[in-house]
Amino acid sequence: xxxxxxxxxxxxxxxxxxxxxxxxxxxxxxxxxxxxxxxxxxxxxxxxxxxxxxxxxxxxxxxxxxxxxxxxxxxxxxxxxxxxxxxxxxxxxxxxxxxxxxxxxxxxxxxxxxxxxxxxxxxxxxxxxxxxxxxxxxxxxxxxxxxxxxxxxxxxxxxxxxxxxxxxxxxxxxxxxxxxxxxxxxxxxxxxxxxxxxxxxxxxxxxxxxxxxxxxxxxxxxxxxxxxxxxxxxxxxxxxxxxxxxxxxxxxxxxxxxxxxxxxxxxxxxxxxxxxxxxxxxxxxxxxxxxxxxxxxxxxxxxxxxxxxxxx
Numbered sequence: 001x002x003x004x005x006x007x008x009x010x011x012x013x014x015x016x017x018x019x020x021x022x023x024x025x026x027x028x029x030x031x032x033x034x035x036x037x038x039x040x041x042x043x044x045x046x047x048x049x050x051x052x053x054x055x056x057x058x059x060x061x062x063x064x065x066x067x068x069x070x071x072x073x074x075x076x077x078x079x080x081x082x083x084x085x086x087x088x089x090x091x092x093x094x095x096x097x098x099x100x101x102x103x104x105x106x107x108x109x110x111x112x113x114x115x116x117x118x119x120x121x122x123x124x125x126x127x128x129x130x131x132x133x134x135x136x137x138x139x140x141x142x143x144x145x146x147x148x149x150x151x152x153x154x155x156x157x158x159x160x161x162x163x164x165x166x167x168x169x170x171x172x173x174x175x176x177x178x179x180x181x182x183x184x185x186x187x188x189x190x191x192x193x194x195x196x197x198x199x200x201x202x203x204x205x206x207x208x209x210x211x212x213x214x215x216x217x218x219x220x221x222x223x224x225x226x227x228x229x230x231x232x233x234x235x236x237x238x239x240x241x242x243x244x245x246x247x248x249x250x251x252x253x254x255x256x257x258x259x260x261x262x263x264x265x266x267x268x269x270x271x272x273x274x275x276x277x278x279x280x281x282x283x284x285x286x287x288x289x290x291x292x293x294x295x296x297x298x299x300x301x302x303x304x305x306x307x308x309x310x311x312x
Contacts, residue, residue, distance in 0.1 A: 013076055014071075018065050018066035018068075020062070020065075020135055021138060022037050022063050023037075023138050024137030027094045028137075028272065028276055030276045031135070032276070038088070039059055040059060041065075041085055041086065042058055043058065043083060045075055045081050048081060048082050054075055054079075055067055055074070080118065080119045081119075082117045083114070083115045084113055085136045086113065091139060093109050093113055093137065093138065109136045149204060149222070149227050149306065150172060150173040150227075151172040151254050151304055152170075153169060153265075153267075153303055154170070155167075155302075157295055157298050163191050166188055166191065167188070167191065168187065168189075168267060169300075170187050170199070171186075172184040172202055172229050183203055184199075186199035186233075186252065194241035195235060195241065196236055197248075197280055199250055199252075200233050200234070201231045201232040202231040203229060204229045205229060207222075208224050210226050213255075217303075220305055222306045225255055226253055226254065228252070229254075231250060233248055233250055235280060245273065245279055248271050249271070250269065250270060252268060254267050254268075254302045255267070259303070262297065263298075265297045265300075266295060266297065269283075282294075282295050
């Protein structure tokens with residue numbers, strides 16, 4: 001299946017552009033080979049200067065849509081437009097990162113289903129120029145978590161050359177609200193590769209109990225022993241490493257099995273780019289980055305909470 005349709009300049013008075021809406025089953029913002037288009041999604045085009053609805057269409061059987069001279073009414077060249085997708089019940093839009101490509105203008109779709117405004121005016125080339133599509137990856141909303149769950153933690157994993165392999169620490173869902181401060185912050189330093197990951201926009205996926213371990217955690221007492229969370233962050237070099245991967249995506253699991261957590265609590269983290277390339281991985285199954293296979297912490301503690309208010 002093609003990733004989408006190119007946004008094309010045309011010497012006519014009508015704009016021509018399109019894209020694809022797909023079921024992003026792993027919520028990575030990338031159209032993977034096993035993911036399929038979503039038919040029947042309503043796609044609207046608005047005039048950004050007036051807010052008026054200019055044109056509307058629906059995705060076809062492959063999840064693709066097109067606006068052009070045949071659109072009723074057609075979309076004229078000139079105004080500033082915004083493409084918005086009417087999201088089906090039970091879905092949100094996965095965070096998407098489109099790597100820069102020569103001759104393309106990048107855009108992403110926000111959680112409300114709308115892409116940034118863009119302008120169709122005089123074409124920069126005599127014939128046609130390709131533009132990034134206004135694609136939307138529909139991410140299934142996880143089942144509601146029974147009760148709220150929070151995470152605090154800090155410590156190290158592994159040893160070598162007089163220092164740990166990783167240092168970790170941060171909070172997920174700080175304060176008395178699960179939406180406070182962008183969902184928290186989570187930091188990991190990869191000492192071997194001189195990289196610092198910082199998760200800044202965090203969403204809790206679920207909390208539960210790992211099979212084969214006693215359910216719940218004891219200090220503080222909670223009904224679960226793991227938390228899964230995803231989000232967006234940055235990955236940059238440190239200690240002389242000039243690497244800067246810019247905005248990245250991540251998924252993580254923290255397990256709280258004792259107090260303190262040394263030798264028993266476990267952590268999994270995968271940091272990846274918009275093309276799905278794994279950039280940093282803490283896992284016991286490094287050959288399969290998507291396998292959630294946490295590593296036992298060497299020092300420190302991973303502590304789950306049912307609330308960060310008071311002493312709970």
